[in-house]
Amino acid sequence: MTTITIRRPDDWHLHLRDGAMLAGVLPETTRHFARAIIMPNLVPPVVTAADAQAYRDRILAAMPAGADFTPLMTLYLTEDTDPEDLARAHASGLITAVKLYPAGATTNSASGVRDFARVRGVLDKMAEIGCPLCVHGEVTDPDIDIFDREAVFIDRVLDPVRRATPGLRVIMEHITTKDGVDYVKTAEKDLGATITTHHLIINRNHILVGGIKPHYYCLPVAKREEHRLALRAAATSGDERFFLGTDSAPHIDALKEHACGCAGCFTATNTMALLAHVFEDEGALDRLEGFASLHGPAFYGLAPNQGTLTLARSDHPVQFPEKIETGDGPVTVFDPGFPVYWSPL
Numbered sequence: 001m002t003t004i005t006i007r008r009p010d011d012w013h014l015h016l017r018d019g020a021m022l023a024g025v026l027p028e029t030t031r032h033f034a035r036a037i038i039m040p041n042l043v044p045p046v047v048t049a050a051d052a053q054a055y056r057d058r059i060l061a062a063m064p065a066g067a068d069f070t071p072l073m074t075l076y077l078t079e080d081t082d083p084e085d086l087a088r089a090h091a092s093g094l095i096t097a098v099k100l101y102p103a104g105a106t107t108n109s110a111s112g113v114r115d116f117a118r119v120r121g122v123l124d125k126m127a128e129i130g131c132p133l134c135v136h137g138e139v140t141d142p143d144i145d146i147f148d149r150e151a152v153f154i155d156r157v158l159d160p161v162r163r164a165t166p167g168l169r170v171i172m173e174h175i176t177t178k179d180g181v182d183y184v185k186t187a188e189k190d191l192g193a194t195i196t197t198h199h200l201i202i203n204r205n206h207i208l209v210g211g212i213k214p215h216y217y218c219l220p221v222a223k224r225e226e227h228r229l230a231l232r233a234a235a236t237s238g239d240e241r242f243f244l245g246t247d248s249a250p251h252i253d254a255l256k257e258h259a260c261g262c263a264g265c266f267t268a269t270n271t272m273a274l275l276a277h278v279f280e281d282e283g284a285l286d287r288l289e290g291f292a293s294l295h296g297p298a299f300y301g302l303a304p305n306q307g308t309l310t311l312a313r314s315d316h317p318v319q320f321p322e323k324i325e326t327g328d329g330p331v332t333v334f335d336p337g338f339p340v341y342w343s344p345l
């Protein structure tokens, strides 16, 4: 049996939700990951230090027995965010980053930013104190085609914001395009990107050809094959600016398989197995550790984890659960559509 052992990985972009859903999905992440950046798009969102403290307490209370996992909290940036509250939360270690959602861009983003002039003071403060900004990089202008929204965001919003805020450390979350990859490579420092597992596997045909596949629908939506290939090249290149953020985003099946289905792929359960498959395919198994366990901590200025994760390749395809049962209802696990031989031990 072939095995590979890497430092225990971290997930730099994760949705845990709250309540019964939190309790249902948390073990799927704590099984393999040591830390995760916890996205703040609850309803209502996590906007103040007090909100983050209370949410962290709820996550810790929901931890499975014996789990060794640290949630890294974030604040949801709004036009009313108080720079002093944010700075105190960062200085105390309560929060690790702040998340920017353009208003209306994705699930639970109604409280996001409309007018960037109104968050100028907060961004300046973040640059000053070294608090990174995680960005959902899509414009929401109805005139912009949904497949172009990431590329247009880079030109119209992200690049101007970065130029106006020297020293601001930015993570482009869940990049889906060659444009995103190329933009990250233009910066020598202060810019990185997370890449999801599913965007390394599916392109837009997988969502739409042969019947609509709601469990492949997420935001930013998967793009053309040339973009998927650019993401795979970036993820497996060894370039430290690219690291794993699964964007595992659970929604109950009733809301995914719906006339107006929610965006989000749930990959927490099988992400490490799928990544081993992808990296092996690319002849880059030796670079999996960098992508999943080393580049992220380096960007965030944290030490890599001490523990390890071993993945084994078996002779027969591995079966993953089709669904996770939660108190809110079943959540379908991302199905890559091909046999997978790797699994974490």
Ligand SMILES: NC(=O)N[C@@H](CC(=O)O)C(=O)O
Binding pocket: 015, 041, 106, 107, 136, 217, 218, 219, 220, 247, 249, 250, 263, 264, 265
């Ligand atoms: N990625 C998604 O499609 N959905 C995420 C939100 C997000 O990360 O944009 C969610 O919270 O469901």
Ligand SMILES: [Zn+2]
Binding pocket: 106, 136, 173, 174, 219, 220
């Ligand atoms: Zn997002």
Ligand SMILES: [Zn+2]
Binding pocket: 013, 014, 015, 039, 247, 249
């Ligand atoms: Zn997300």
